[in-house]
Amino acid sequence: MWMRHVKRLLLLASLAALVIFFSSGAALAAVKLVKGQTVYIPSYANVISGPPIYMTVPLRANLVIHNTDPDQPITIARIDEYNTEGQKVSSYLTAPVALNPMGAMRVVVKESKKEAEGLGANFIIQWQAEKKVTEPIVECLIIGSLGAQGFSFTTQGRIVKEQSE
Secondary structure (H helix, E strand, O other): OHHHHHHHHHHHHHHHHHHHHHHHHHHHHOOOEEEEEEEEEEOOOEEEEOOOOOEEEEEEEEEEEEOOOOOOOEEEEEEEEEOOOOOEEEEOOOOOEEEOOOOEEEEEOOOOOOOOOOOOOEEEEEEEEEEEEEOOEEEEEEEEEEOOEEEEEEEEOEEEEEEOO
């Protein structure tokens, strides 16, 4: 009798695992396909460290774009940097850059001036594809150090415009 309960419990656990497995697979199958996007991504030139003594920690940003589509290339058409006031301060591309399927690129952001404000610095990235593709991952890896203290964090891109056809 005890063995029958154990078998029934194992059968129920197996069924539950299968339901979870197949329901997560259904979520993965519903991938969004698009032909292009304009992506906003925040960045920071510095952070304030403290107390007891408040110090400005200069940071360096690495903008990273991953083409997540296994079959189609994408083209990065524009990477522009804007300051805290919303004024364009740099364009990082002189010509469009093709990213192969599953390819990636990194842009190391120019070091900011010591008096540069850390809030509100950001990028606009525009990409396109000939056919609908899976959305790329756009991130900014931000690093810095002050003495022996290291700082690192990432920010994620946010879609501000999309081309679905």
